[in-house]
Amino acid sequence: MKKDIKEKTSFGVWLKKFVSRPGVKSVISSLICILGGFVVGFLVLLILSISSEDIDFADSFRGLFIILGGPFSAGNRGDALYQFGNMLFNCTPLIMTGLSVALAFKTGLFNIGAPGQYLMGAMGSLIVALSIPTSVIPPILVWLLALLVGIAGGMIWGMIPGLFKSLLGVNEVIVCIMTNWIAANIVSWVFSGSQFINVAETKMNFIKKTSVNNVMTPTLGLDKLFSDGSLTSYMDIGIFIAIAIAVVLYIMLNKTTFGFELKACGFNKNASKYAGMNEKRNIMLSMAIAGGLAACGAALWCLNGHQDFKWEVYQSLPDVGFNGIPAALLGGCNPIGTVISAIFLRYINAGGSNLVGQTAFNEYVSQLIIAIIIYFAGFAKFIKDVVIDKWIAERRKKSAAAPAKNKPDGGKED
Amino acid sequence: MSEEINAVPENRSDYVIEMRHITKRFPGIVANDDVTLCLKRGEIHALLGENGAGKSTLMSILFGLYQPDEGEILKDGKTVRINDPNDANALGIGMVHQHFKLVDVFSVLDNIILGVEPNRFGFLSKKQARERVIALSESYGLNVDPDALVEDITVGMQQRTEILKMLYRNNDILIFDEPTAVLTPQEITELMDIMRGLAKEGKSILFITHKLNEIMAVADRCTVLRKGKYIATVNIADTNREELSDMMVGRHVSFVTEKSPANVGDTVLEVRDLCVKSKLHKKNVVNGVSLDVHAGEIVSIAGIDGNGQSELVQAITGLEKPSSGSITLCGKDVTYQGIRYRNTHGMSHVPEDRHKHGLILDYDLKDNLVLQRYFEPEFQKKGFIRSDEVKKYADRLIEEYDIRSGQGAATTVRSMSGGNQQKAIIAREFDREHELLVAMQPTRGLDVGAIENIHRDIVRSRDSGVGVLLVSFELDEVMNLADRILVMYEGEIVGEFDPKKTTPQELGLYMAGAGRKNAKEESAE
Ligand SMILES: Nc1ncnc2c1ncn2[C@@H]1O[C@H](COP(=O)(O)OP(=O)(O)OP(=O)(O)O)[C@@H](O)[C@H]1O
Ligand SMILES: [Mg+2]
Numbered sequence: 001m002k003k004d005i006k007e008k009t010s011f012g013v014w015l016k017k018f019v020s021r022p023g024v025k026s027v028i029s030s031l032i033c034i035l036g037g038f039v040v041g042f043l044v045l046l047i048l049s050i051s052s053e054d055i056d057f058a059d060s061f062r063g064l065f066i067i068l069g070g071p072f073s074a075g076n077r078g079d080a081l082y083q084f085g086n087m088l089f090n091c092t093p094l095i096m097t098g099l100s101v102a103l104a105f106k107t108g109l110f111n112i113g114a115p116g117q118y119l120m121g122a123m124g125s126l127i128v129a130l131s132i133p134t135s136v137i138p139p140i141l142v143w144l145l146a147l148l149v150g151i152a153g154g155m156i157w158g159m160i161p162g163l164f165k166s167l168l169g170v171n172e173v174i175v176c177i178m179t180n181w182i183a184a185n186i187v188s189w190v191f192s193g194s195q196f197i198n199v200a201e202t203k204m205n206f207i208k209k210t211s212v213n214n215v216m217t218p219t220l221g222l223d224k225l226f227s228d229g230s231l232t233s234y235m236d237i238g239i240f241i242a243i244a245i246a247v248v249l250y251i252m253l254n255k256t257t258f259g260f261e262l263k264a265c266g267f268n269k270n271a272s273k274y275a276g277m278n279e280k281r282n283i284m285l286s287m288a289i290a291g292g293l294a295a296c297g298a299a300l301w302c303l304n305g306h307q308d309f310k311w312e313v314y315q316s317l318p319d320v321g322f323n324g325i326p327a328a329l330l331g332g333c334n335p336i337g338t339v340i341s342a343i344f345l346r347y348i349n350a351g352g353s354n355l356v357g358q359t360a361f362n363e364y365v366s367q368l369i370i371a372i373i374i375y376f377a378g379f380a381k382f383i384k385d386v387v388i389d390k391w392i393a394e395r396r397k398k399s400a401a402a403p404a405k406n407k408p409d410g411g412k413e414d
Numbered sequence: 415m416s417e418e419i420n421a422v423p424e425n426r427s428d429y430v431i432e433m434r435h436i437t438k439r440f441p442g443i444v445a446n447d448d449v450t451l452c453l454k455r456g457e458i459h460a461l462l463g464e465n466g467a468g469k470s471t472l473m474s475i476l477f478g479l480y481q482p483d484e485g486e487i488l489k490d491g492k493t494v495r496i497n498d499p500n501d502a503n504a505l506g507i508g509m510v511h512q513h514f515k516l517v518d519v520f521s522v523l524d525n526i527i528l529g530v531e532p533n534r535f536g537f538l539s540k541k542q543a544r545e546r547v548i549a550l551s552e553s554y555g556l557n558v559d560p561d562a563l564v565e566d567i568t569v570g571m572q573q574r575t576e577i578l579k580m581l582y583r584n585n586d587i588l589i590f591d592e593p594t595a596v597l598t599p600q601e602i603t604e605l606m607d608i609m610r611g612l613a614k615e616g617k618s619i620l621f622i623t624h625k626l627n628e629i630m631a632v633a634d635r636c637t638v639l640r641k642g643k644y645i646a647t648v649n650i651a652d653t654n655r656e657e658l659s660d661m662m663v664g665r666h667v668s669f670v671t672e673k674s675p676a677n678v679g680d681t682v683l684e685v686r687d688l689c690v691k692s693k694l695h696k697k698n699v700v701n702g703v704s705l706d707v708h709a710g711e712i713v714s715i716a717g718i719d720g721n722g723q724s725e726l727v728q729a730i731t732g733l734e735k736p737s738s739g740s741i742t743l744c745g746k747d748v749t750y751q752g753i754r755y756r757n758t759h760g761m762s763h764v765p766e767d768r769h770k771h772g773l774i775l776d777y778d779l780k781d782n783l784v785l786q787r788y789f790e791p792e793f794q795k796k797g798f799i800r801s802d803e804v805k806k807y808a809d810r811l812i813e814e815y816d817i818r819s820g821q822g823a824a825t826t827v828r829s830m831s832g833g834n835q836q837k838a839i840i841a842r843e844f845d846r847e848h849e850l851l852v853a854m855q856p857t858r859g860l861d862v863g864a865i866e867n868i869h870r871d872i873v874r875s876r877d878s879g880v881g882v883l884l885v886s887f888e889l890d891e892v893m894n895l896a897d898r899i900l901v902m903y904e905g906e907i908v909g910e911f912d913p914k915k916t917t918p919q920e921l922g923l924y925m926a927g928a929g930r931k932n933a934k935e936e937s938a939e
Binding site for chain 1: 733752753754755756757758763765770771772773774775776777781785786788789794797798799801
């Protein structure tokens, strides 16, 4: 029996140490948030099913499982594969805007300008991809050029709030919001009445798909792998590019002198100035890179070749730009964490779409549930800093008291 | 002791607060190890211990900021549980923190009533509060203006605001965590008077300081901690400075630094007609200062805080732009050069404000120790940080400068004790290759043992040919270390003295402006 107690306490000690590690702490707090989101989301479903005559009580349970199942709650294997492929494709822009927000956060900046940077990226890449004839230049080169031009557009757009902040001390949030709307109007203006509008399919609200010019992100057959047999999904190598960029960012932030400076500026501007770092340059660079990341997400989405880009955006900014914020927060502003949380958010999204098809809940409910989960993501930091620390403190207290009682010779493990 | 205290009924303990067998562990360190501290009603009880001995931790436990792992707290003989500062407040316990907790853009009055805002039908009604604050301020001689903005008032007045905050909440157990570290000698004397007055009114005071003569002057009893352990509680009447310092450090500490005559070499710093404009008003806060520092000498600037010393140092080190004049470092004009250039061309700088400039609190110790060197080939290869080299370097400095913390090189600096944070800065700046050391208040918040070490290090680097510009508000330190003393008053250098030929009294007169008046009269004649 004595042995039992000992094993339990040593496990407790191990658990306490494990949980105290900063990385583990972030992950656990994000998981707690997600769980909280699900619980509340489920309660909403429950209440709706009880209060509405159209919705069966059992639907609330089914609804929960459908959301949890993501793309896999599609009716059959083929559908599930197809949805899974599309989900991975849709992850790409969200990962990139998430990385954009996360990187700026690390430098102490709030990049709420991702939507605008995203639009500039989309515009740059679309114009290049649709205007350079692939009969002259190989499509893959046009693709690459379009990607780079898109990224450059976003970098310039991200640089603007960076310049304002570092040279004039204007808060980046205000400038970001203004540049968002300026971007929206520029894009609408440039495309309005232009030759890029998709007249062939009479989709007047949309730009031509880049596949008309043969410009498409390579798929390596993944689109066919993830298909329901007849319909191929949109899956391409974009998501691997996004993940590779996340890895590069992770290394940059944690292993390089440049990352050392960026984070130093984020934590304490004055001290980094004291240390001789060029804080103004770092703010500009950080914002420019953040802009480039968001734009890269846009370019990867547009250059897929099969997407309809809605050009009339002067009244609505792309939500993937804003959703980068919860993706980054849920991922603890860590590049790898951001990738995972972006995939998770898209997974839930896929589940939400299935909810509409398979239960009596309408699409607004599925959006609501997703919003609740995203909302809970905002608590990640609170849970990390308050709840978990408290729990660790309690455990320490207990484990300190326990051995003293069990072995009078005094426990000396700490 | 007063009548009242004797009149306390038998069944109540003599002690207002008893902290019994308190143990508090942090990752890698036992900050308090079975510490017992008993506070008598109406006494001033000093808490003494080296940097990182666990003083702030013990007080934070009493104030409800941390929960003890073991041990209990008794108020008036009854066990109490203090879960958070609200509980502490309800028990009449108030605290002035090592680093103040005031809202800069609020007025003094707003800061005082923050959290206990008086209201009528939900609307703020400040009139009574204001009257009460003024009455309290007068009865304890605190002399604060309730309508001034906190960012505009001196550190001393900010501190008195913190005291008023406690009094306003009817606290009668007052904790002062290193209140004198940021004060000028005059303000310290005032604070001591205030504390005596409070104790006479029956308030019980816990007082943390590293300055032994303050303890000797004002405290009734003193509890000594060493490395988290309780050493002793002594009556001040029965002890002396040396005994206290020996008890606290565990060895004998000398208060006078041995030093041989200066071996003066080339000029390393040449400042000519330097003017710096104030950020608040457009007047010059540094007004035509010229000075030289030579290799192998310690030049010390004495003066009362707020006479332009901070701005002078910031201009020399590049944190602030001068409006006119020139700065020459080792023969190179650096007036318009950036901080990185100065850092890599022979300047080391111990900044005045360690949290604002000196450290990145969320970085770990090793990253802070290479804060100006991470880009050097030793620590970096093709832009990648060589983390094992950084670790090796940090471990050496930690060892050499006795920087104490829970997890060594990997400790987050925020969790380190104030004194050890300062030691980290000292280690970093002293170890960097430099020909000029600009140090502003380098021993602020350090214990006597650490001060002795740093003074010895300063003299040692002087002997190795470094020029030292030392700015200090403490005359003892200036007299002890300097080879030459410059007195600064209202942005000007008003006199130069040889420490062997001057007295603290004479310096004091010049610091108060006597020098300049003489000069003016002379030129008028
Ligand atoms: N929140 C914390 N997390 C981890 N370790 C901590 C924390 N607070 C304090 N410590 C550690 O506990 C020890 C005691 O710290 P404390 O601040 O009580 O020292 P102190 O006696 O006030 O020293 P000083 O005179 O330098 O202010 C230090 O080694 C410090 O690193
Ligand atoms: Mg302390």
